[in-house]
Amino acid sequence: xxxxxxxxxxxxxxxxxxxxxxxxxxxxxxxxxxxxxxxxxxxxxxxxxxxxxxxxxxxxxxxxxxxxxxxxxxxxxxxxxxxxxxxxxxxxxxxxxxxxxxxxxxxxxxxxxxxxxxxxxxxxxxxxxxxxxxxxxxxxxxxxxxxxxxxxxxxxxxxxxxxxxxxxxxxxxxxxxxxxxxxxxxxxxxxxxxxxxxxxxxxxxxxxxxxxxxxxxxxxxxxxxxxxxxxxxxxxxxxxxxxxxxxxxxxxxxxxxxxxxxxxxxxxxxxxxxxxxxxxxxxxxxxxxxxxxxxxxxxxxxxxxxxxxxxxxxxxxxxxxxxxxxxxxxxxxxxxxxxxxxxxxxxxxxxxxxxxxxxxxxxxxxxxxxxxxxxxxxxxxxxxxxxxxxxxxxxxxxxxxxxxxxxxxxxxxxxxxxxxxxxxxxxxxxxxxxxxxxxxxxxxxx
Ligand code: PMP
Numbered sequence: 253x254x255x256x257x258x259x260x261x262x263x264x265x266x267x268x269x270x271x272x273x274x275x276x277x278x279x280x281x282x283x284x285x286x287x288x289x290x291x292x293x294x295x296x297x298x299x300x301x302x303x304x305x306x307x308x309x310x311x312x313x314x315x316x317x318x319x320x321x322x323x324x325x326x327x328x329x330x331x332x333x334x335x336x337x338x339x340x341x342x343x344x345x346x347x348x349x350x351x352x353x354x355x356x357x358x359x360x361x362x363x364x365x366x367x368x369x370x371x372x373x374x375x376x377x378x379x380x381x382x383x384x385x386x387x388x389x390x391x392x393x394x395x396x397x398x399x400x401x402x403x404x405x406x407x408x409x410x411x412x413x414x415x416x417x418x419x420x421x422x423x424x425x426x427x428x429x430x431x432x433x434x435x436x437x438x439x440x441x442x443x444x445x446x447x448x449x450x451x452x453x454x455x456x457x458x459x460x461x462x463x464x465x466x467x468x469x470x471x472x473x474x475x476x477x478x479x480x481x482x483x484x485x486x487x488x489x490x491x492x493x494x495x496x497x498x499x500x501x502x503x504x505x506x507x508x509x510x511x512x513x514x515x516x517x518x519x520x521x522x523x524x525x526x527x528x529x530x531x532x533x534x535x536x537x538x539x540x541x542x543x544x545x546x547x548x549x550x551x552x553x554x555x556x557x558x559x560x561x562x563x564x565x566x567x568x569x570x571x572x573x574x575x576x577x578x579x580x581x582x583x584x585x586x587x588x589x590x591x592x593x594x595x596x597x598x599x600x601x602x603x604x605x606x607x608x609x610x611x612x613x614x615x616x617x618x619x620x621x622x623x624x625x626x627x628x629x630x631x632x633x634x635x636x637x638x639x640x641x642x643x644x645x646x647x648x649x650x651x652x653x654x655x656x657x658x659x660x661x662x663x664x665x666x667x668x669x670x671x672x673x674x675x676x677x678x679x680x681x682x683x684x685x686x687x688x689x690x691x692x693x694x695x696x697x698x
Contacts, residue, residue: 254291277289277661279661282297284309284676285297285308285677285678286309294659295656297674298661298671299662299663300672300674301537302672303505303672304531305536306583306676307536307592307675308677311536311583313585314538318539318575321577324574329569331568331571336574336577338572338578339360339574339577342360345581346530346543350516353524353528354547354548355545357551358545358546359544359567359571360542361541362541362571362576363531364531364542365542366401366531366542366568367529367531368399369404372404372466374546374550375466375499377562378554379499381553381554381557381559381561384462386462387465389425391427391455391464391466392407392408392468393426393470394410395476395477396410396426396429396503397475397476403421405417406420409429409476425455428451430444430481431479433618433638442484445488449485449492452492453495453496456496461497466498466527467493470503470505471512471517471521472512472622474670474672475665477666478621478626478628478668479621485521490523499526502516503529504518504529508533508534509530510587510675511626512596512626513594513597513600514597514624520623524547527547530544533583535579536586538579539576540570540573541576541579592675595675602679602683603627603671603685603686606683607627607686609690610689616631616641617693618630627670628668628671631647631651631668631669640667645667651693652664654696655688655689658688660685660692
């Protein structure tokens with residue numbers, strides 16, 4: 253197979269429209285933080301397999317755990333009355349890791365969308381068990397992304413991910429994201445945090461507090477363009493949720509397991525959630541796995557139920573798949589042994605500092621934002637007026653192409669260039685990434 257072969261007519265997604273779109277870059281091999289395309293072109297992996305390959309592409313401990321598990325027990329289900337050692341060990345390990353966050357138990361699934369669906373269902377069931385039967389509504393943020401299933405899609409902010417599939421889940425409402433670069437309210441971060449938290453409270457009151465099940469948000473928005481909320485936002489949100497008996501769901505599918513420089517994104521903001529959606533980094537992308545972590549507060553209600561309604565009508569064939577659970581156990585051990593969040597914080601700070609300069613040096617870079625090893629570069633039509641780049645502009649794709657030719661894989665999402673390299677990336681590699689990206693922007697500018 254070669255990049256230019258006719259086989260490209262057959263796109264791996266096999267979606268009729270996707271096949272017509274531009275040719276994919278076919279990645280054939282990976283080692284450490286590097287990948288090779290089918291033509292043997294070597295690239296630094298600035299995408300990390302879509303926020304997932306946190307340990308890079310040659311974590312032998314994870315590979316060995318997978319192989320050993322395949323030999324021991326390739327598959328058994330954990331849903332109805334059976335389990336297996338890796339599932340039990342992994343739940344214990346995750347609960348231990350998240351004990352400081354108040355987590356008491358965990359439910360497994362196969363990916364981020366499943367983890368979100370599980371959280372939404374648990375939130376509704378929690379209120380029902382408490383006798384608050386009318387609490388079925390969800391509130392979320394306009395730039396939020398929560399996966400592709402019907403619940404997640406309904407709380408997604410970006411209409412592109414929902415429009416084609418409507419009507420969706422009733423009772424889902426969206427409010428403004430605390431987005432410093434683009435908001436109609438203020439340029440002061442703390443004031444913005446207060447205003448946007450107040451928007452949540454107003455929406456809860458408007459809907460009727462006794463009808464709202466949960467507020468769901470990402471501690472730092474990923475797919476929406478790496479939008480970092482002001483420092484006071486999550487603490488205020490936590491207080492408002494508590495005041496009105498609304499559950500707080502943290503979608504940590506991207507931010508979980510170190511990406512922000514903290515083990516979990518909620519820790520970055522010094523708050524705890526009631527439910528956490530986890531995936532991607534949990535198994536470092538080696539095998540698909542999702543998990544929904546459940547706080548003691550929520551778990552207690554299920555444990556105390558005498559009515560029989562707490563019976564679990566939810567679970568997947570592949571919940572805690574043994575191979576995925578083995579991979580996750582090895583991943584969690586590596587995260588701790590290598591202090592992965594610490595590295596993400598340290599080398600991420602260098603990446604943030606260097607690439608923020610593009611706001612000054614590049615005429616079409618409007619805003620560079622991020623934390624740890626997640627960073628978004630928003631390209632604009634006019635910097636002074638912050639006029640968004642038109643969808644028809646080829647500039648973002650040209651920057652990505654320049655980067656590719658210079659040996660760096662990046663992701664383009666609308667007007668944003670998004671970086672989420674493996675969290676084990678070294679300082680030298682991060683500096684190389686920045687060198688290449690600076691040269692790529694300069695080449696497009698020229
Ligand atoms: N939530 C967030 C915040 C995500 O970024 C994603 C995927 N990018 C999902 C949920 C869905 O995860 P998956 O693609 O594994 O279903």
